[in-house]
Amino acid sequence: MKITSWFFDFDDTLATAQLTWALNTALPKLIQTYTLPADPERLARAVLAAQQRWSVNDHFQGVLSGLFEDMGWSDELQAVFAKDLRSSYQPVLFDDALELLRALNQKGHLVYVISNNLIAPSNARDLGLAAHVREIFTPHMFPGAKRKPHPSLWQAILNRYPVLHTTTPVFVGDDPWTDGAFAEACGMMCWLVDRPGRMASLYQTTPYRWVRSLREIPIT
Numbered sequence: 001m002k003i004t005s006w007f008f009d010f011d012d013t014l015a016t017a018q019l020t021w022a023l024n025t026a027l028p029k030l031i032q033t034y035t036l037p038a039d040p041e042r043l044a045r046a047v048l049a050a051q052q053r054w055s056v057n058d059h060f061q062g063v064l065s066g067l068f069e070d071m072g073w074s075d076e077l078q079a080v081f082a083k084d085l086r087s088s089y090q091p092v093l094f095d096d097a098l099e100l101l102r103a104l105n106q107k108g109h110l111v112y113v114i115s116n117n118l119i120a121p122s123n124a125r126d127l128g129l130a131a132h133v134r135e136i137f138t139p140h141m142f143p144g145a146k147r148k149p150h151p152s153l154w155q156a157i158l159n160r161y162p163v164l165h166t167t168t169p170v171f172v173g174d175d176p177w178t179d180g181a182f183a184e185a186c187g188m189m190c191w192l193v194d195r196p197g198r199m200a201s202l203y204q205t206t207p208y209r210w211v212r213s214l215r216e217i218p219i220t
Contacts, residue, residue, distance in 0.1 A: 002168045006104055009148075009173035010115035010136070013193060013214075014097040015127060017117075018089055019054045019063065023047055024196070026084045036073055046070035048198055055177040060085070093127050094195070096214040101132040103219055110134060110167060114157070116147045116178070135161075149181035172217065175199070180208045191217050 011017035173179020
């Protein structure tokens with residue numbers, strides 16, 4: 001029987017990313033402060049589109065511009081929004097993250113992180129997460145490897161750690177465009193966590209297993 005190796009995305013899977021903080025905290029404050037038009041259905045579509053853009057290219061200014069354009073808001077408020085982000089955002093672990101990682105370690109599973117974020121290793125150390133995973137991989141660690149969802153990153157990891165060929169890999173992420181597509185390209189089972197339920201419209205049209213909390217992922 002093969003050992004199971006678990007690979008977790010970092011941002012928005014284990015800890016809050018910039019975009020999540022912006023959508024959950026800074027955006028409602030901006031809407032209230034400036035009495036911005038925010039039709040719920042239009043806002044939900046704009047937020048989902050922003051998340052998709054973020055998954056493809058994590059250049060925050062471009063994502064922000066697209067969101068404001070989709071909502072018809074003044075470009076001048078982007079600077080206010082960005083300033084709030086720079087002064088207030090700090091990554092925070094989700095309360096279900098350590099719980100799952102500890103449970104996996106206790107059962108003898110191999111636990112890793114695969115992130116496109118160059119500073120994920122340092123953030124993980126600052127948040128006390130590094131002690132619960134064997135390794136944190138980013139494409140910057142492997143010459144020629146591309147960002148998720150390109151499978152070259154997975155192949156580079158396998159080349160460096162051939163023991164992983166003897167395991168059954170499972171990937172846990174938070175979006176279908178990067179994490180789901182990466183798992184699919186690499187032949188991994190995939191769980192996607194959608195805590196706010198913003199991606200509910202995608203559940204039936206994607207081949208991934210969706211949960212609202214990491215606590216819902218069964219482990220044996």
